[in-house]
Amino acid sequence: MKKEPIIAIFFGIFLGGFFGIFLINKNKELNLDKKNFLAPTVINNEKKTTNLKNINFLPLEITKPDDYFITNENNIDIIGKATKDSLIIIQSPIKDIVYQNKKEDFKINIPLALGENIIKIVDYPKNKFLNSQEKTLRIYYLKIEL
Numbered sequence: 001m002k003k004e005p006i007i008a009i010f011f012g013i014f015l016g017g018f019f020g021i022f023l024i025n026k027n028k029e030l031n032l033d034k035k036n037f038l039a040p041t042v043i044n045n046e047k048k049t050t051n052l053k054n055i056n057f058l059p060l061e062i063t064k065p066d067d068y069f070i071t072n073e074n075n076i077d078i079i080g081k082a083t084k085d086s087l088i089i090i091q092s093p094i095k096d097i098v099y100q101n102k103k104e105d106f107k108i109n110i111p112l113a114l115g116e117n118i119i120k121i122v123d124y125p126k127n128k129f130l131n132s133q134e135k136t137l138r139i140y141y142l143k144i145e146l
Contacts, residue, residue, distance in 0.1 A: 058083045058104055060123040060133035070140045075111045078121065078137075082106060087124040093117055112141040 062080040065071075081104050082088060088106060090097040093113040099106065101123075110119065119137045 056084065057125075057130060060121070060135055062121065062135055062137065065137065065139060067136075068138050068140070070142060071112070072142060072144045073112075074114075074141060075109055076139060077107055077109050078119070079107045080105075080121075082123045082133075083125045083127075083130065085126040087126070089122045089124070091120045091122075112139060114141055114143065116140055 058081055060080065060082050062078065064079040065076060069076075078090065082101050084101065084104050086101045088099045088101050088108070090099070090108060090110060092110050094111045094117075097108060097110060099108055117139045119139060121135045121137065123133045125132070
């Protein structure tokens with residue numbers, strides 16, 4: 001057997017092992033960097049606490065219609081309460097409505113599709129410290145024929 005293939009195999013195994021050890025070490029360093037994250041810094045504690053005191057939070061509440069409501073009309077009014085100056089998005093099978101809530105109470109008319117309508121209502125408050133809220137209604141539009 002000639003010397004060149006043996007030397008090529010030896011160098012291939014040696015360089016492959018060296019490259020593998022190098023990649024494993026780099027991967028460990030990257031994983032350590034990902035685990036060491038910084039906590040958010042608060043520059044001014046006083047402003048943050050005063051902002052939290054001035055929050056007027058009102059949970060999203062749908063007063064009418066009830067869940068699993070059955071109607072024979074092709075549109076319905078959704079009546080409810082949400083935080084003032086929040087953005088309300090209503091998604092239905094026919095139409096998506098975006099509504100800026102100026103007061104706490106809102107009344108929005110939406111069209112219905114024949115059969116089951118799964119209506120998703122999401123409230124995005126203007127204040128960044130508050131989380132968005134979501135409600136889902138199932139409303140059935142059935143034509144009544146005699």
